[in-house]
Amino acid sequence: MLLFLVLDSPFGSEIKVSNYSMSSCMQNTETDVKKVGNTVLVTWIRGDGSQYAGNYLAMSFDGGNTFAGNIRYTSPNSNCWIGDPAIAIQPDNPNILFFAGMIYCNPNNTKGEVYFCRCASGSGCTTASNWSCSTLGPNDNWAYFKDKPWLLAIGNNTILANFTTDKFGGYNLVIYKSTDNGNTWTQVGYTNWPSTVGYWAKDGSNIYMSYNDFSQSNNGIIYVGFLRSTNSGSSFQFIAETGFSFGSNTTCPNYQRPAKIHDHITASNGKVAISYVDGNCKARVAVWTGSGSTLKTYPIASSGGGTQQILPMLASSGDKIFAQWQGRISSYSSCSPFTLGTWATYWAISNNWGQSFSAPSRVSSLDHPFSENPMGHDYNGWVIDNGQIYTSWANDYRDGNTGDTYYSYTSTTTLSVLEEIINKEKPYSIKYQTNKVIISSKVPFTIYRANGEKLISYKEGNYQLNLKSGIYFIKSNNFEDKIIIR
Numbered sequence: 001m002l003l004f005l006v007l008d009s010p011f012g013s014e015i016k017v018s019n020y021s022m023s024s025c026m027q028n029t030e031t032d033v034k035k036v037g038n039t040v041l042v043t044w045i046r047g048d049g050s051q052y053a054g055n056y057l058a059m060s061f062d063g064g065n066t067f068a069g070n071i072r073y074t075s076p077n078s079n080c081w082i083g084d085p086a087i088a089i090q091p092d093n094p095n096i097l098f099f100a101g102m103i104y105c106n107p108n109n110t111k112g113e114v115y116f117c118r119c120a121s122g123s124g125c126t127t128a129s130n131w132s133c134s135t136l137g138p139n140d141n142w143a144y145f146k147d148k149p150w151l152l153a154i155g156n157n158t159i160l161a162n163f164t165t166d167k168f169g170g171y172n173l174v175i176y177k178s179t180d181n182g183n184t185w186t187q188v189g190y191t192n193w194p195s196t197v198g199y200w201a202k203d204g205s206n207i208y209m210s211y212n213d214f215s216q217s218n219n220g221i222i223y224v225g226f227l228r229s230t231n232s233g234s235s236f237q238f239i240a241e242t243g244f245s246f247g248s249n250t251t252c253p254n255y256q257r258p259a260k261i262h263d264h265i266t267a268s269n270g271k272v273a274i275s276y277v278d279g280n281c282k283a284r285v286a287v288w289t290g291s292g293s294t295l296k297t298y299p300i301a302s303s304g305g306g307t308q309q310i311l312p313m314l315a316s317s318g319d320k321i322f323a324q325w326q327g328r329i330s331s332y333s334s335c336s337p338f339t340l341g342t343w344a345t346y347w348a349i350s351n352n353w354g355q356s357f358s359a360p361s362r363v364s365s366l367d368h369p370f371s372e373n374p375m376g377h378d379y380n381g382w383v384i385d386n387g388q389i390y391t392s393w394a395n396d397y398r399d400g401n402t403g404d405t406y407y408s409y410t411s412t413t414t415l416s417v418l419e420e421i422i423n424k425e426k427p428y429s430i431k432y433q434t435n436k437v438i439i440s441s442k443v444p445f446t447i448y449r450a451n452g453e454k455l456i457s458y459k460e461g462n463y464q465l466n467l468k469s470g471i472y473f474i475k476s477n478n479f480e481d482k483i484i485i486r
Contacts, residue, residue: 010427010443011363011391011408017042017058017067018405031405033381033392034087039094039122040064042381042392043085044405046072055085055101056405061123064390064409068126073101073115073133080105084148084378092155095122096181100136100149100161112146114163118182136161137176137185143167148378152200152233154207157181160188160233162198162209170194173211177233189236197378203267207233210265210274213241220245224263224276224286225295240272242286242295246279264379266314266321273321273354275300275312283312283325285354298354300325305346305360313382315389321350322389323357324382329367340369345380345393363391364406381407428476430483437483439463445476447483 054074213223225241306327381392428441
C-alpha cells in the first residue's frame with residue numbers, strides 16, 4: 001500500500017515506497033533513485049537491525065507512477081550488516097537493471113565486500129529469482145575493508161563502479177569496469193591519496209568521477225575534485241580540484257565524516273560542478289567551466305535552507321544546476337544513544353552554473369528528525385531525466401513514521417517552468433471578460449466548483465472558458481486561485 005502526501009510545488013504527491021513499519025528510534029539511511037525511459041528504481045536501507053533489515057529495491061515500469069513489490073538483499077549471517085545501496089539502468093536497454101551494495105561482517109574486525117546483482121528481465125525483475133548476484137571485483141576472501149560503491153551504466157553492456165578500499169595501504173577509491181553487464185570486471189585504477197567516496201557523471205562522451213582528498217586533513221584542509229575519462233572509462237586523468245579549510249573549531253558535528261563533506265558531481269555542456277559542505281556547515285558548489293585545474297566555489301544557500309546544511313546533491317541541464325540538501329531546522333530530542341535534530345529537505349536552482357541560486361524551497365512536506373551523531377544519511381536520490389527531476393529521501397527518525405522512504409518527481413517537463421515555480425511565480429495567468437475567463441497555462445490545470453467538486457481538467461495551453469455565474473477554483477502544481485464569475 002502506498003501512502004501519498006502533498007508536497008510543495010512543483011513536485012507531485014510524495015509516495016511512500018517502503019512497505020513496513022519500524023519502532024521509534026530506528027532508521028533508514030541512504031536512498032537513491034535512477035530513471036531511464038519508463039523504468040524507475042528507488043533503493044534504500046532498512047536499518048533497524050531486525051530480521052527484515054537489508055537493502056531494498058522498488059521498481060516502476062510506468063514512469064514512476066506506481067511501484068511493484070519490493071525486493072531485498074540481505075545476509076543469513078547474523079554477524080553481517082547490509083548497507084550503502086547503489087543502482088543503475090543501462091541507458092540503451094532499460095530492461096537491464098543493476099543493484100549493488102555493501103556486506104559488512106565481523107564487528108570486532110570489520111571487513112566489507114561489494115555485492116553486485118543484475119537482472120535483464122525488465123518488469124520480470126520484480127521476481128527475485130530473475131536476479132543473479134556475485135562479488136564485485138576479485139574474491140580476496142574478506143581480506144580488506146570496502147565501502148560506498150557507486151555505479152554508472154553507460155550502454156553497450158558497459159558499467160563502471162567505484163568504492164573505497166584499504167587494499168592499497170590507506171583508504172583509496174578504486175575503479176572497476178565491466179563490458180559484459182557485470183559478469184566480469186577489470187580494475188582501471190585507484191586514487192593514490194586517501195579518499196572515501198566518489199560519484200559519477202556523464203556528459204556526452206566524457207565520464208567524470210568526483211573524489212574527496214584527506215591527505216592534508218591533519219593540517220585542516222580537505223580537497224574535492226574530479227577525474228575525467230574520454231575512452232568509455234578505460235582510463236582516467238586528473239582535471240581540477242579545490243581545497244578548503246575547516247579548522248579545529250568548526251561548529252559542524254562529526255565534520256570529517258565522509259558523508260558530511262560530500263562531493264556529489266554533475267556535468268552538462270562541457271562544464272562540471274561538485275557540491276560539498278564547508279567548515280561553516282553550509283552547502284557550497286565548486287564549478288569548472290572547461291579549462292584550468294582549479295574550481296571556483298559559491299554558496300548554494302547562504303541564507304535560508306537550514307542553520308546547518310548537509311548532503312548537497314546536484315543535477316544539471318544546460319547552464320542550470322539544481323541542488324538538493326538537508327537543512328537543520330531545530331533541535332529535537334534524544335533516542336538513546338542518538339542525538340536528534342529536526343531537519344527538512346530543500347532545493348534551489350542556479351541559472352548561471354552555480355554563481356548564484358534561487359531562494360531555497362522545500363522538497364519534503366514533513367520535517368524529519370534524524371541522527372546527528374553520526375550525521376544522518378549519506379546520500380539522497382536526485383536525478384534529471386527527460387526534463388523532469390526525480391528524488392527520494394528517508395525520514396531517518398520520526399516517532400509515527402520512523403524509517404519511511406519517500407519518492408516524488410516534478411510535474412512538468414519544462415525546466416524553465418520549474419524555475420518559475422520555485423521562485424513562487426504561478427505557471428498560469430487569469431484574465432476576465434464578460435461571463436468568460438481566459439486562462440493561459442504552461443502546465444496542466446483543473447477547475448473545481450466551490451463545493452470541491454471537480455469540473456474539468458485541461459492540458460497546458462490557452463483557454464477561453466464560458467462558466468455560469470458563481471465561484472470556482474483553479475488548481476495546478478499546488479497553486480490555487482479563486483475565480484469569480486458575476
